[in-house]
Amino acid sequence: MQVGHAALAAVIASYAPEITGVTGGPVVEAFSWEAVIVVFLAHFLPNFDVVPIRLGLAKDSFHCTWSHTFLFAILVGALLLPINPSWSFLAFVSLILHYLADSPSSVGLPLLLPFSKKRFSCYLWADTGHSGWFSFKGTYMQSWTWFLEGGMFLVLLVRAYQEGVFPFA
Amino acid sequence: MFARKLTPYLGLLFGALILLGVWHFFEYPERPFTFFQLILLYMVSVLPGMGLAMFLDPAPQALRKEFLKENFYEHPEAADKYLKKWEESCK
Numbered sequence: 001m002q003v004g005h006a007a008l009a010a011v012i013a014s015y016a017p018e019i020t021g022v023t024g025g026p027v028v029e030a031f032s033w034e035a036v037i038v039v040f041l042a043h044f045l046p047n048f049d050v051v052p053i054r055l056g057l058a059k060d061s062f063h064c065t066w067s068h069t070f071l072f073a074i075l076v077g078a079l080l081l082p083i084n085p086s087w088s089f090l091a092f093v094s095l096i097l098h099y100l101a102d103s104p105s106s107v108g109l110p111l112l113l114p115f116s117k118k119r120f121s122c123y124l125w126a127d128t129g130h131s132g133w134f135s136f137k138g139t140y141m142q143s144w145t146w147f148l149e150g151g152m153f154l155v156l157l158v159r160a161y162q163e164g165v166f167p168f169a
Numbered sequence: 170m171f172a173r174k175l176t177p178y179l180g181l182l183f184g185a186l187i188l189l190g191v192w193h194f195f196e197y198p199e200r201p202f203t204f205f206q207l208i209l210l211y212m213v214s215v216l217p218g219m220g221l222a223m224f225l226d227p228a229p230q231a232l233r234k235e236f237l238k239e240n241f242y243e244h245p246e247a248a249d250k251y252l253k254k255w256e257e258s259c260k
Contacts (some may be wrong), residue, residue, distance in 0.1 A: 006222060030221075031218075053257040059242075060241075060242045060243075061242040061243060063242065073258055080185070104240050106236075107242065123237070125233060126233050126236030126237045126239075127241065128236060128241050128243075129241040129242065129245065129248060130242070132248070133252070134249075134252050135241070135248075136252060137255075138251065139235060141170055141230055141232050142223075142232065142233045142236075143220050143221075143223030143224045143226075143229045143230070143233075144220065144233075145220070146216055146217065146219045146220030146223060146225075147220025147221060147223075148217075148220070149216070150215075150216025150217040150218075150219065150220055150250075151216070151217040151220075152186070152211070152214070153216060153219060154191065154210075154213050154214055155180050157209070157210055158195050158211055159192060161195065161202075161206075162195070166199075166204060167205075167206060167209060169229050
């Protein structure tokens with residue numbers, strides 16, 4: 001998933017009260033700045049593995065490896081836990097949903113690293129790389145990406161309507 | 170991108186059907202959608218609608234199968250081959 005990650009992150013932010021409500025900590029309001037910042041940072045964090053690739057410090061195959069594992073999600077959640085338990089759980093859920101959104105891609109995610117190198121994928125669309133024009137164009141020449149990512153933007157609009165925020169205020 | 174000229178029009182049609190579904194299932198009677206909100210919902214509904222239409226078009230399916238044979242992480246140079254091919258087809 002590429003552009004659809006933004007819609008998914010906003011949808012997660014819309015469910016912030018329900019997600020943070022289970023922690024017993026402070027409840028984060030739907031679509032609040034707090035929810036949006038925590039969710040977007042956590043949700044996009046795994047894709048920052050492109051930075052060392054762009055800097056020439058890692059190979060292209062480094063993308064979708066360590067940052068796309070349960071261990072990484074647990075570590076991020078554990079780091080945020082002493083600061084704010086609600087942020088911790090919100091970030092953990094955002095990371096897990098990032099992995100779920102990436103699971104249809106053919107590259108597969110090694111979710112169980114370092115215990116297993118097995119990559120998990122539903123193979124709904126062929127992965128065409130981590131960044132660049134070819135990656136973007138190649139992704140959006142396939143039907144599943146339009147269906148799922150476009151569908152996610154529609155879900156976002158429905159959530160905006162249900163919560164009564166712009167453009168449904 | 171498409172093998173059939175009908176595909177984009179089918180996408181628009183499927184988008185309208187998705188909009189009708191959203192309108193029927195999610196609208197609150199006390200807070201009906203305005204005309205401009207419906208236009209916005211339709212524009213976004215066309216995105217998954219286009220995906221549905223592309224399922225019926227052989228070209229995107231064939232391209233997916235072709236891409237699945239390549240590993241663009243292990244062999245990034247494979248991308249250049251396709252970019253060149255697309256550039257030539259545009260000329």
